Amino acid sequence: MTKLVSPAETEPTRSLPAQAFTSRRIMLADREIAGTVHVAGGRIIGVDEDRFDAGAIDFGADLLIPGLVELHTDHLEPHYSPRPKVYWNPFSAVFAYDAQIAGAGITTVFDSLRAGSERAEDGFGASLLKLGDAIERAKRSGMLRADHHTHLRCEVCADDVLVDARRYAERFDVRLMSLMDHTPGQRQFRDEEKLRDYYRGKSGKSDPELDEMFARRRELHANNSERHRRALVELGHARGIALASHDDTTVEQVDEAIADRMQVAEFPTTVEAAQASHAAGLAVLMGAPNVVRGGSHSGNVSARVLAEAGVLDILSSDYVPISLIEGAFGLADVAEIGLLPGAIRTVTKNPADATGMTDRGEIAVGKRADLVRVALFEGHPVVREVYREGLRVS
Numbered sequence: 001m002t003k004l005v006s007p008a009e010t011e012p013t014r015s016l017p018a019q020a021f022t023s024r025r026i027m028l029a030d031r032e033i034a035g036t037v038h039v040a041g042g043r044i045i046g047v048d049e050d051r052f053d054a055g056a057i058d059f060g061a062d063l064l065i066p067g068l069v070e071l072h073t074d075h076l077e078p079h080y081s082p083r084p085k086v087y088w089n090p091f092s093a094v095f096a097y098d099a100q101i102a103g104a105g106i107t108t109v110f111d112s113l114r115a116g117s118e119r120a121e122d123g124f125g126a127s128l129l130k131l132g133d134a135i136e137r138a139k140r141s142g143m144l145r146a147d148h149h150t151h152l153r154c155e156v157c158a159d160d161v162l163v164d165a166r167r168y169a170e171r172f173d174v175r176l177m178s179l180m181d182h183t184p185g186q187r188q189f190r191d192e193e194k195l196r197d198y199y200r201g202k203s204g205k206s207d208p209e210l211d212e213m214f215a216r217r218r219e220l221h222a223n224n225s226e227r228h229r230r231a232l233v234e235l236g237h238a239r240g241i242a243l244a245s246h247d248d249t250t251v252e253q254v255d256e257a258i259a260d261r262m263q264v265a266e267f268p269t270t271v272e273a274a275q276a277s278h279a280a281g282l283a284v285l286m287g288a289p290n291v292v293r294g295g296s297h298s299g300n301v302s303a304r305v306l307a308e309a310g311v312l313d314i315l316s317s318d319y320v321p322i323s324l325i326e327g328a329f330g331l332a333d334v335a336e337i338g339l340l341p342g343a344i345r346t347v348t349k350n351p352a353d354a355t356g357m358t359d360r361g362e363i364a365v366g367k368r369a370d371l372v373r374v375a376l377f378e379g380h381p382v383v384r385e386v387y388r389e390g391l392r393v394s
């Protein structure tokens with residue numbers, strides 16, 4: 001199969017107007033200022049503190065923050081498969097999902113697609129290339145609101161994960177790969193009873209059915225885990241794809257992630273794992289829903305606790321796009337994270353830096369003009385306007 005050309009080469013050129021935005025609350029990377037942000041050719045060309053350009057688009061008392069950068073959202077899946085065994089037209093699903101992403105203030109998104117049909121019963125394995133193809137076609141139309149990249153979520157124990165990942169990476173651009181192991185008794189599901197509860201609720205399976213399924217999963221783990229992990233790490237390094245560990249629980253697992261030269265530690269489940277990752281320079285990513293809901297849905301460590309310990313680097317919306325901005329504002333009172341400017345960095349500059357996208361994530365001269373107008377209504381952040389490379393997209 002031939003590799004498609006990169007999105008930068010395929011997206012039609014758009015005309016990017018010169019304009020300016022004023023606000024009493026502009027969020028720089030380290031502090032808040034009042035003033036005017038000047039934009040031309042899709043980039044920020046000037047930031048004037050305490051000066052208000054009369055011809056500028058006036059955001060008044062609303063905040064002007066950088067466009068959000070989302071590294072791990074699986075929200076395309078419910079648009080593509082809104083009901084079990086019901087599949088929507090993937091091209092249409094991509095646009096519906098994109099509108100929701102942009103409406104949440106996200107201007108750069110890593111669409112998380114699962115490689116390896118560990119959960120063969122949900123039939124997603126076969127959909128991977130279909131979704132990749134739909135995203136690529138949508139990008140070529142030049143009509144997507146957000147800038148889309150792929151995060152390949154690899155179920156390392158699945159029999160077909162290597163075939164899926166290699167095939168996808170040959171055809172499409174992949175920027176991030178996470179290596180996941182959801183075997184009962186491991187990592188996120190160290191407490192097997194919680195996984196049982198999850199499946200009882202989700203699929204209505206009986207205990208004997210779950211016993212059989214869990215036994216099968218343990219067998220896959222024994223057969224594939226180590227061998228697939230090695231091959232996937234190799235694939236990532238060979239193609240210059242950033243790597244993420246997933247659900248690290250012990251310091252030994254973090255040591256393995258360090259040895260495999262990973263950049264991101266997704267959803268560490270314990271304070272020890274998060275501390276060890278952060279200290280080693282891996283960016284610690286936690287779910288924004290965990291902040292908004294006040295804890296982890298699977299009973300693991302809370303994101304706020306990690307923020308207060310000074311080891312939280314990135315928030316991700318995971319399964320609810322609007323949680324990204326809500327989670328960031330929800331951490332604005334945490335001194336260890338750097339109050340509001342630091343909280344906003346967890347959804348802008350930090351995820352951009354961790355994946356090598358140093359042209360964005362910050363309101364500074366030379367950066368992409370990805371900008372979001374946010375109002376605070378009864379203390380709640382409301383996304384009012386979204387600009388990608390200076391063009392309004394939501």
Ligand SMILES: [Fe+2]
Binds near residue numbers: 180182188247267
């Ligand atoms: Fe997980």
